[in-house]
Amino acid sequence: MRAGAAVCVVLALGILGYWAATGMHFATRTTLPPEPHLSCAAAADCGEEGDACEQGKCFDAFGDPKAGKEWREGYELGLADRAGPAAGGLLLLAGILFFVDRRKRRAAG
Amino acid sequence: MKHIRIALAAAALLAFAAPALAAPQTLNVKGQAKWVSEAPVEKIVGTADGAGVLTVDLADPSTIRGTITMPVASMKSGNDQRDDHLKGSDWLEADKHPTIDFAIGSVKVVEGPKGDAVKEAKVEVTGKFTLHGVTTDLTAPATLKWKGDKVKIETAFVVKLADYKVAGKQGVVGDKVGETIDVSVVLKGIAK
Numbered sequence: 275m276r277a278g279a280a281v282c283v284v285l286a287l288g289i290l291g292y293w294a295a296t297g298m299h300f301a302t303r304t305t306l307p308p309e310p311h312l313s314c315a316a317a318a319d320c321g322e323e324g325d326a327c328e329q330g331k332c333f334d335a336f337g338d339p340k341a342g343k344e345w346r347e348g349y350e351l352g353l354a355d356r357a358g359p360a361a362g363g364l365l366l367l368a369g370i371l372f373f374v375d376r377r378k379r380r381a382a383g
Numbered sequence: 384m385k386h387i388r389i390a391l392a393a394a395a396l397l398a399f400a401a402p403a404l405a406a407p408q409t410l411n412v413k414g415q416a417k418w419v420s421e422a423p424v425e426k427i428v429g430t431a432d433g434a435g436v437l438t439v440d441l442a443d444p445s446t447i448r449g450t451i452t453m454p455v456a457s458m459k460s461g462n463d464q465r466d467d468h469l470k471g472s473d474w475l476e477a478d479k480h481p482t483i484d485f486a487i488g489s490v491k492v493v494e495g496p497k498g499d500a501v502k503e504a505k506v507e508v509t510g511k512f513t514l515h516g517v518t519t520d521l522t523a524p525a526t527l528k529w530k531g532d533k534v535k536i537e538t539a540f541v542v543k544l545a546d547y548k549v550a551g552k553q554g555v556v557g558d559k560v561g562e563t564i565d566v567s568v569v570l571k572g573i574a575k
Binding site for chain 2: 299300301302303304305306307308322324334335336337338341343345350352355
């Protein structure tokens, strides 16, 4: 039971560590905003007639940097809706396991 | 005599063509708005689609008129649950007020037009902005660029949620959602 509680604590710390390492976002994002300056390999990747691809970045027909329009695949773990409840639940479970284990040991000894 | 006839014909052609060239053109624009909410707890970045039918005489950018519409349903912030809340009864009530509209009333040219291949004019656009069923006067700086018949409009402005009776859940505005939202819009179209 103690080992189970320890695993729960380690998992909770792991979740919080991952959350901290990935930018400490408040809410989870399952897609990421469009690129501020669209990347390209060729002008055709930029989407519109007259667009140009220079040094891997898109420029529109007016010569301005072109931003993407599509949300990108990606994931940012948020504290409020995922990391917090998950880590909190695991720590609560660890606490219960420690408590039960202590009571059992006391009853036995 | 032949030269005089040609000259007269050319003059007549120009006389007919000039008003046609100066006539307002229809401009179907499409693009995207980026909106940013900055609050102490959280910064939220989102987008919304924008489109509109405008009329403009490119020789005089102050002639732009028309309405730009953004469907509330197109708003995205990268979190489905938050997007549902945004469109729900506590926030923008998309079922009752499905669009955000800006109807251009007047345009003042601040600078330009200048440039050769790409013409550019800085303007100040005043119109009626409708959000959440509330309409207010809004003035925003904008940049109008055109190259041939291709036209690009860029603008940025700030929306104060309280002005549009967007209250949100109690305690959220000012904490997790900014009291004001920064909006920047880029629209492109072809004048016909």
